[in-house]
Amino acid sequence: MATVFNEMLNADGSVRPPWEKLNEWMTTQSSPELKRKLRQAEAIFRRLGITFAVYGTAEAAERLIPFDVIPRIISAAEWRRLAAGIEQRIRALNAFIDDIYHRQEILRSGRVPTDLVIRNAAYVPQMAGHTPARRVYAHIIGTDIVRVSVDQFYVLEDNCRTPSGVSYMLEDREAMMYLFPDLFARHRVAPIENYCAMLRETLDSVAPPACKGEPTVVVLTPGIYNSAFFEHAFLADEMGVELCEGSDLYVDEGYLWMRTTTKPKRVDVVYRRIDDAYLDPLAFQPDSMLGVPGLFDLYRAGRVTIVNAPGTGIADDKAIYCYMPEIIEFYTGEPPLLSNVPTRRCSQPDELKYVLEHLDELVVKEVHGSGGYGMLVGPTATKKDIEEFAKRLKANPANYIAQPTLALSASPTFSNQGIAPRHVDLRPFALTGDQIRITKGGFTRVAMKKGSLVVNSSQGGGTKDTWVLED
Amino acid sequence: MLLGRNAASLFWLARYMERAENTARLVEVAYRISLMPRPFEGHRDEWRSTIVSAECTEGFFAKYAVASAETVINYLLFDRDNPASVRSCLDTARRNGRAVRTALTRDVWESLNSTWNELAQIKPAQVKADTLPGFLDWIKQRSMLFRGALLGTALRQESFYFSQLGSFIERADSTARILDVKYHILLPRSEGVGSAIDTQQWITLLRSVSGHRAYRWAYRDSDYEAWNIAEFLILDNRMPRSLSFCYDWVVESLDSLEELHREAPACIELARATRNDLRGKSISDIFATGLHEFLEDFLAANNKLSSEIASSYNFS
Numbered sequence: 001m002a003t004v005f006n007e008m009l010n011a012d013g014s015v016r017p018p019w020e021k022l023n024e025w026m027t028t029q030s031s032p033e034l035k036r037k038l039r040q041a042e043a044i045f046r047r048l049g050i051t052f053a054v055y056g057t058a059e060a061a062e063r064l065i066p067f068d069v070i071p072r073i074i075s076a077a078e079w080r081r082l083a084a085g086i087e088q089r090i091r092a093l094n095a096f097i098d099d100i101y102h103r104q105e106i107l108r109s110g111r112v113p114t115d116l117v118i119r120n121a122a123y124v125p126q127m128a129g130h131t132p133a134r135r136v137y138a139h140i141i142g143t144d145i146v147r148v149s150v151d152q153f154y155v156l157e158d159n160c161r162t163p164s165g166v167s168y169m170l171e172d173r174e175a176m177m178y179l180f181p182d183l184f185a186r187h188r189v190a191p192i193e194n195y196c197a198m199l200r201e202t203l204d205s206v207a208p209p210a211c212k213g214e215p216t217v218v219v220l221t222p223g224i225y226n227s228a229f230f231e232h233a234f235l236a237d238e239m240g241v242e243l244c245e246g247s248d249l250y251v252d253e254g255y256l257w258m259r260t261t262t263k264p265k266r267v268d269v270v271y272r273r274i275d276d277a278y279l280d281p282l283a284f285q286p287d288s289m290l291g292v293p294g295l296f297d298l299y300r301a302g303r304v305t306i307v308n309a310p311g312t313g314i315a316d317d318k319a320i321y322c323y324m325p326e327i328i329e330f331y332t333g334e335p336p337l338l339s340n341v342p343t344r345r346c347s348q349p350d351e352l353k354y355v356l357e358h359l360d361e362l363v364v365k366e367v368h369g370s371g372g373y374g375m376l377v378g379p380t381a382t383k384k385d386i387e388e389f390a391k392r393l394k395a396n397p398a399n400y401i402a403q404p405t406l407a408l409s410a411s412p413t414f415s416n417q418g419i420a421p422r423h424v425d426l427r428p429f430a431l432t433g434d435q436i437r438i439t440k441g442g443f444t445r446v447a448m449k450k451g452s453l454v455v456n457s458s459q460g461g462g463t464k465d466t467w468v469l470e471d
Numbered sequence: 472m473l474l475g476r477n478a479a480s481l482f483w484l485a486r487y488m489e490r491a492e493n494t495a496r497l498v499e500v501a502y503r504i505s506l507m508p509r510p511f512e513g514h515r516d517e518w519r520s521t522i523v524s525a526e527c528t529e530g531f532f533a534k535y536a537v538a539s540a541e542t543v544i545n546y547l548l549f550d551r552d553n554p555a556s557v558r559s560c561l562d563t564a565r566r567n568g569r570a571v572r573t574a575l576t577r578d579v580w581e582s583l584n585s586t587w588n589e590l591a592q593i594k595p596a597q598v599k600a601d602t603l604p605g606f607l608d609w610i611k612q613r614s615m616l617f618r619g620a621l622l623g624t625a626l627r628q629e630s631f632y633f634s635q636l637g638s639f640i641e642r643a644d645s646t647a648r649i650l651d652v653k654y655h656i657l658l659p660r661s662e663g664v665g666s667a668i669d670t671q672q673w674i675t676l677l678r679s680v681s682g683h684r685a686y687r688w689a690y691r692d693s694d695y696e697a698w699n700i701a702e703f704l705i706l707d708n709r710m711p712r713s714l715s716f717c718y719d720w721v722v723e724s725l726d727s728l729e730e731l732h733r734e735a736p737a738c739i740e741l742a743r744a745t746r747n748d749l750r751g752k753s754i755s756d757i758f759a760t761g762l763h764e765f766l767e768d769f770l771a772a773n774n775k776l777s778s779e780i781a782s783s784y785n786f787s
Binding site: 046047048049223224229233236237242243244245247248258259260261262265 | 566569633734
């Protein structure tokens, strides 16, 4: 494995310029003082109810996502590069989805195998031929990015369905401004608090053709037992729109309505945080109690906009991911600005053979998995883990992809051993409506355990504030 | 505009916060009695009678054979099997609060959430005879903090009036139930009133609705009198836990909603009828028809109003 890139340091151990002031400050901080600040932050989060329900634990368990008090710094130049790459990618992703559900030119050109798309569980045939407002499908995308050296970034995943984490991005910043106002005075940190206003503008801008006047927007949540419920409520609150469950909405006379204490109110845009399968029992999974019967027909009739559109999962599927370089070139005519991680598809016999022989050095993921469940991190797995995983892999090779274990960059993090480097990734959020809006910041996940590469919050990873510096 | 489901959550949030406080008050009364010298021969049954007042008899005796201090305190404060226990009430209140997080002010939410978080840290074993009074005070204070945050920070809009309806319907229910369980001690007796045992029971009754001191102020000149006490808790609209006071607020909240919606809800008729009934009656009218019958009718009407509110405002 290559050496780990510490984002704060040059190869010779000197401090990189964007980090100088923060480094100076860190040398003046004592562990007890930082610990006190950390407790303060945790008390704030707990009081606000920013808790996270962990699947598979007792119902009563509400945990805080571990928070790190040391911010992560991204220079203005680095950000410009990332933002350009993200923008290029999301243009390509929306064009790809539009194409897949219309003329399918990319399939006809042979750049992406037809079967891989049409037979994919994330492909929604009911979307074929439908053109949503502004031809936008993935309005909200969270792009997972990792860094391995001073100038090498990789896109790990394009989350085009219902990416979460933005509330942590915003609340982490609030907490940091409360705890360390002096640090903000010393840095030119790009503000992020306009995210919710931009989200509202984006949602308003994609109101369906049938909507005249000011659109009524709602956030659709599966309810309080969902692990991301806090975020759903947070976003609705910050945007000043209603937070609905499926049972609050119904279809009547060709429109979508919400049940109020008096007369029903018409709804134009649904920012849904439930999966495609549960959206509408008449169109998708018939036993779903979470969705709204008849919603999809209205959507197809242009009476309501669903954000993100059903069927966007086809663009962030891990099997499709390998073709992103081709997809970007096909729709933008440019080479990709951000690289993909080299990925092996286990469905191909020679690739499977290679993967099985190198399990101890690869990361193997389920094609449709998320949240760090069902994955193997070769270098840190035990022999027994590897043997068991090999069995599952051989039983269903098409379900897996494999990637080299990347030496994720590390960022200074407050740990039991004081401030020490820990691995991080980054999820910036991009909004697409009448224009593309990318918030200058992101959700940084950090593996709190020394040496761990798993940053998922469901697996004990934490978060930290992400500072994009202005020139 | 308010979602019907959110109106329901606000209503039940307020009801359960009120209920948590009422349960704590019942335990407090039993605890005080248990500290008193045994007045006469015969066993004392303050813990058993608390279970009766809390209307938990069936659930409690399905679980325990004997109503002792330990079992009753645990059942009424901490037992999740008991939907009226303080812990269950706060669980339900917070669950409703989370569902309408966006309709609550930050102060209201934080008061609710921090109460729930702090209660989660308390283990039943920590609450013993010497720590019980402090714990009960804490529950009452947290309920009052919630109420204060609501009154002090909530906009007087739809959401506020639904929480008011929940509070006062629950409070009226609680006062009427406590009166009904004890109605026999308020009945006029041929041998005259004012025996030591009566006085003691009346004080207990007043304490369980936080009306002991208030009664002394309202009826300075007289001793404890059964009729005065009944009048105080049913008809006196200076007394914030009396049925009359509660119904003035119920009707006022519905009037405010009517004004906002420019439309009268179906349930307003029943609310006004109950309020007018309370206003038009004297305590001798009530005793003439029978205190127990009056309270039963009131409880039924109050219950009916709760479900009429739910259907008038599309709670589900």
